[in-house]
Amino acid sequence: MSRVEEELRAAFARHEALTPAVGPVRDRIDFAWVRVRRRRAKRRVIGAAAAVLLAGAALPVVSASWRHGGQPEVSDAAVLSGQSAAAAPVTGPVDVLLIGSDRRVGSATALADTVMLLHVPADRGAAWMVSFPRDGLVTIPGRGTIRLNASLALGGPDLVAKTVTTLTGVKPDATVTVDFTALRAVTEAVGGVRMCLEQAIPAGFGRRGFAAGCQPIDGDDVTALLRARYGLERGAYDRDRINQQFLRALADRVTAGGAVPDASTMQRLLAQAKDGIRVDGDMTRLLQVVEALGSPRLAGISEQTFHSQVTDDHWQGERIYPTVGKELYQAIRDDKLAAWAAANPDYVSR
Numbered sequence: 001m002s003r004v005e006e007e008l009r010a011a012f013a014r015h016e017a018l019t020p021a022v023g024p025v026r027d028r029i030d031f032a033w034v035r036v037r038r039r040r041a042k043r044r045v046i047g048a049a050a051a052v053l054l055a056g057a058a059l060p061v062v063s064a065s066w067r068h069g070g071q072p073e074v075s076d077a078a079v080l081s082g083q084s085a086a087a088a089p090v091t092g093p094v095d096v097l098l099i100g101s102d103r104r105v106g107s108a109t110a111l112a113d114t115v116m117l118l119h120v121p122a123d124r125g126a127a128w129m130v131s132f133p134r135d136g137l138v139t140i141p142g143r144g145t146i147r148l149n150a151s152l153a154l155g156g157p158d159l160v161a162k163t164v165t166t167l168t169g170v171k172p173d174a175t176v177t178v179d180f181t182a183l184r185a186v187t188e189a190v191g192g193v194r195m196c197l198e199q200a201i202p203a204g205f206g207r208r209g210f211a212a213g214c215q216p217i218d219g220d221d222v223t224a225l226l227r228a229r230y231g232l233e234r235g236a237y238d239r240d241r242i243n244q245q246f247l248r249a250l251a252d253r254v255t256a257g258g259a260v261p262d263a264s265t266m267q268r269l270l271a272q273a274k275d276g277i278r279v280d281g282d283m284t285r286l287l288q289v290v291e292a293l294g295s296p297r298l299a300g301i302s303e304q305t306f307h308s309q310v311t312d313d314h315w316q317g318e319r320i321y322p323t324v325g326k327e328l329y330q331a332i333r334d335d336k337l338a339a340w341a342a343a344n345p346d347y348v349s350r
Contacts, residue, residue: 093335094120096281097161097172098129099152100226100243101179103276110179112152112160113227114243117170121335126297128337129247130328131240133303136320138163147317152177157280167320168329174281180223182276186250188219193249195225199238202231217249237303241349244300248350251298300349301328301341 100114112134119128134149140163143154151160157175165171187193196214203209207224217225226246232238303321321328324344331340341348 091122093122094174095170095172095332096120097157097164097175099157099160099175099177100183101152101177102227103179109153111149113149114240115148115160115164116240116243117164117168117172117332119332119335119337121337126299126338128341129244129298129300130332130337131244131300131302132164132167132320133236133240133318135236135318137317138167138320141166148320157278161280168332170329170332172281174279177278177280179276180226183226184219184222185276187217187222190250190253192216192218193246193253195245195249197242199233201225201228201242204230217246222246234304237305240302241300244298244302244349248298248300299341301337301347302349304346 096118098114098116098118099112100116101110102113103110115132115134117130117132119130121127132148134147136148137145138148138151140146140151140154140159143151146154148160148163151163155162157177161172161175193216194214195217197210197212200212201210201224207227208221210221210225210228226239226243228242229236229239303318324347328340328344328347331337
C-alpha cells in the first residue's frame with residue numbers, strides 16, 4: 001500500500017468517527033421538512049382565506065366538516081396538501097356571483113340586498129366587481145318581470161344566478177351568498193378595515209351614521225355601512241359603490257403583510273360565520289383561481305345615473321345599464337372587461 005493510500009484511509013477513518021448516526025439526522029431532516037410544509041400550508045390557508053373570502057368562500061378552506069349547497073365536502077387536509085387542486089389547471093376567465101342577503105334571525109326568506117358579478121380574467125390581473133342594482137327590473141325565469149332583489153326570496157341563489165344569466169348571458173362558475181352576520185365575523189377576524197368615505201352617511205332606522213373621510217370600520221359597523229342608502233346622493237347606486245369599496249378594503253387588509261391573524265385564530269373567528277356563508281358551484285375551480293390570484297386587485301363597475309321606470313305615476317323599479325348593458329355584458333363574455341372599462345371610465349371605481 002502506497003503512502004498516499006495510507007493517508008487517504010486514515011483520513012476516511014477520522015471522518016467516519018465524526019459522522020453522526022443516520023437515524024437522528026434523518027429525524028432532524030424530516031422534522032425540518034414538516035415545519036416547512038406547515039409554514040407553506042399556513043400561508044396557503046391565510047392566502048386562500050384572504051382571496052376566497054372576497055367570494056364569501058373562506059370557510060371551506062379552513063373546515064373539513066361543513067357542506068355548502070350540496071357540494072362535495074372540501075377536505076382541510078386535501079386543500080392544504082394541494083390535492084384539491086390536482087385537476088387540470090383553470091386557464092380561462094372565471095365568474096363568481098356574489099349575493100348579499102338581508103336574512104334576519106328567525107326569517108325563512110331573504111331579499112338580495114346586493115348582487116355582484118366578480119369577473120376574474122384569464123390573465124389573473126385585476127378582478128372586476130360588476131354591481132347590479134337591487135331594484136333593477138329583470139326577467140326572473142318562471143316569474144316574469146320583477147325587481148332583482150326578489151329573486152333570492154322566490155327561488156334562492158340558484159334563481160338569482162339564472163336571472164343574472166338571463167340578463168347578461170354570463171353563466172357563473174360559482175355562486176356565493178353571504179349575510180351580514182358572516183361579514184361582521186370576517187371583518188372582526190381581520191381586525192377591521194379602513195375606509196375613506198366620499199360622503200357622510202346619515203344615521204337612521206336604528207343604525208349609526210358615518211362622517212365623510214377616512215376612518216376605521218369594525219365588525220359592529222358593517223351592517224350600518226353596507227345597508228345605508230337613504231340620505232345618499234344616489235341612493236342604492238352609492239351603496240353599491242360603498243359595498244365595492246368595502247370589499248377592496250377587506251382584500252387589502254387580509255392580504256397586507258403581517259396584518260392577518262394566525263391560521264388558528266382565523267379559523268376560530270371565521271367559524272362564527274359558518275351559517276352565514278353558502279357556496280354553490282365548482283369549489284375546486286374556485287380555489288385554483290384563488291391560488292393563482294395571490295393578492296387580488298379589485299376594480300368596481302356600477303351604474304351612475306337613475307333610470308327609473310314609472311307606470312301610471314307609480315315607480316316600478318330601475319332599468320339596469322340601459323345605455324351600456326349590451327356592450328358591458330359582451331365584454332364580460334369575451335373577457336375584454338378591461339378594454340370596456342378603459343372606454344367607459346365613468347362607470348369604474350378603483
